[in-house]
Amino acid sequence: MSATTARQPAPVTAEDEVVGICQDLLRIDSSNYGDGSGPGERAAAEYVMASLTEVGLDPELHETAPGRANVVVRLPGDDPRRDALVLHGHLDVVPAESADWQVDPFAGEEREGLLWGRGAVDMKDMDAMILAVVRQMAREGRRPARDVVVAMFADEEAGGTFGARWLVDNRPDLFEGATEAISEVGGFSVEIDGRRAYLLQTAEKGIAWLRLVADGRAGHGSQVNHENAVTELAAAVARIGRHPWPLQLTPTVRTLLSGVADLTGTRFEPEDPDSVARLVAALGPAARFVGATVRNTSNPTQLGAGYKANVIPGRAEATVDARFLPGHEDEARATLAALAGEHVRIEDIHRDIALEVPFEGDLVDAMVAALQGEDPGAAVLPYSLSGGTDNKSLARLGITGYGFAPLRLPPDLDFAGMFHGVDERVPTESLRFGVRVLDRLLGTC
Secondary structure, three states: OOHHHHOOOOOOOHHHHHHHHHHHHHOOOOEOOOOOOOOOOHHHHHHHHHHHHOOOOOOEEEEEEOOEEEEEEEEOOOOOOOOEEEEEEEOOEOOOOHHHOOOOOOOOOEEOOEEEOOOOOOOHHHHHHHHHHHHHHHHHOOOOOOOEEEEEEOOHHHOOOOOHHHHHHHOHHHHOOEEEEEEOOOOEEEEEOOEEEEEEEEEEOEEEEEEEEEEOOOEEOOOOOOOOHHHHHHHHHHHHHHOOOOOOOOHHHHHHHHHHHHHHOOOOOOOOHHHHHHHHHOOHHHHHHHHHHOOOEEEEEEEEEOOOOOEEOOEEEEEEEEEEOOOOHHHHHHHHHHHHOOOEEEEEEEEEOOEEOOOOOHHHHHHHHHHHHHOOOOEEEEEEEOOOOOHHHHHHHOOEEEEOOOEOOOOOOOOHHHOOOOOOEEEHHHHHHHHHHHHHHHHHO
């Protein structure tokens, strides 16, 4: 071997790049306030465009409104006859109040093996893993097993109006031939009775963001008023917020809890709330997600009425974030209407479907194999997400979506609690693990 050859630098790999890419993305403020007042995703989308173009790919940028930008690129697969896979992330993040954080939420700071910042778990970690793997494959001239549509969407945190929903409705050709998709909030590890298990997302609750409106009789604050809009609204809000929704286990949740029972050597009694609660608690930090998927939920989130202390307003409003289980939307809506009462009407702010897909098939087998290829002996179980993802929009095209952002996590890290929370952070080793798993998956699925 010549001296010149010996000095050749080692090829750059996805594991080498993923942490730096994630830091770069965290340093781009793409906060989505839901009212059009944020910075938008354009800067993050331009970063993605540059990252993909640099390795010879030809991505497209789709700006659906000023500053609201999406990036899509199609990777040809080894077998073009097979149905395509959509590999997607979102570039927006929920806002962060700097005063509440230990670090600047947009500094991308690394501390003791953890990357801190808004989006570190939701979901610029997965965005970085996707970019790192795709860049390595492009540099090496490797193709995925089948066509892969890589999409980085805008506006996921406000329902996808300027992101996945817009592209699905206006540019369905971008997803031609795609039948399956993978994205966020699945494939992460938990520890169950001393054994590591990965939760693969196969379901997600439906969304109903609702406005409660009470109309009454305006008047002087000193007078008797039996048509007080604030009184009617407050009573409705209290009934909805305190309603004890009944236990209802979907097939996904039943399969998950049965698996947890097997790992812990305990009995699973699906009709017994105490049995369900014990098995949910065995999931550690992930119990935040799973505990909200054993029933419908309804949380009042905003209140608004009046303009002066001595004036009874003629109108009062509140918002409610209701999440319904797959197959239970109609009964949930009927229950909410009854709880609101005859003097309070309900208006839709945003609605979207619930999803539940099988924990079986070639793609599921490939995801399980990719995880166990990097973590032999680990269990893989399905679970339902209490929130929602852009897979809801893709489902309008008949695309079956899974949550699979693979991360091997320390058992004491409150991963679920950091979604939309303060001090969001992800271990750098988890990112490196994730790119190894994704690389395996794209080569085999």
